[in-house]
């Protein structure tokens with residue numbers, strides 16, 4: 001790999017420049033002590049939401065709404081984003097970001113609750129896109145639920161899939177790294193999924209349900 005890779009990497013992550021709505025959502029995230037998706041991940045989410053023409057999307061881990069605003073930007077005008085988070089302060093900040101983004105209130109369904117409790121209540125094969133960016137120990141359960149929720153052709157997106165470059169080093173056995181390695185294996189070995197890992201941000205694992 002060329003020595004200029006890290007320069008190219010920083011360049012790619014900073015494309016394109018973010019608008020004021022995303023910048024303010026990032027500020028609110030940092031005030032709440034949250035780590036929102038990177039600039040590169042936000043841009044990728046917008047592209048994936050637009051390219052998939054998703055009408056129904058689910059997000060686990062709303063935070064202060066950076067990823068939600070990015071998804072809403074790419075989703076069609078009639079699409080609905082269901083976003084789940086147990087923290088009411090995070091949801092309040094996210095609602096502010098969604099409002100500022102100009103998205104009509106009926107395009108977002110914010111659910112206060114834990115992914116483990118809410119996902120099992122959602123309908124089978126009713127969603128075009130599922131994005132996971134919440135508590136890492138639950139990622140394997142979220143993947144199982146996502147496969148159930150997705151329609152055929154639906155897209156699963158998992159954030160932080162490389163766990164800050166630790167997943168590729170088998171000597172690292174931290175709990176979060178082990179979980180994310182397990183999630184990667186689960187997805188690669190699932191014959192109902194086509195998958196690819198993008199190194200964007202801290203790793204974006206994509207899978208399409210056949």
Ligand SMILES: C[S@@+](CC[C@H](N)C(=O)[O-])C[C@H]1O[C@@H](n2cnc3c(N)ncnc32)[C@H](O)[C@@H]1O
Nearest residue numbers: 036037061062063065066067114115133134135
């Ligand atoms: C990294 S932040 C999400 C950032 C957000 N996706 C963004 O880019 O703005 C992780 C979020 O997961 C939420 N969370 C923690 N445990 C959760 C659970 N069991 N179910 C759903 N969300 C959870 C936290 O409250 C936090 O808001």
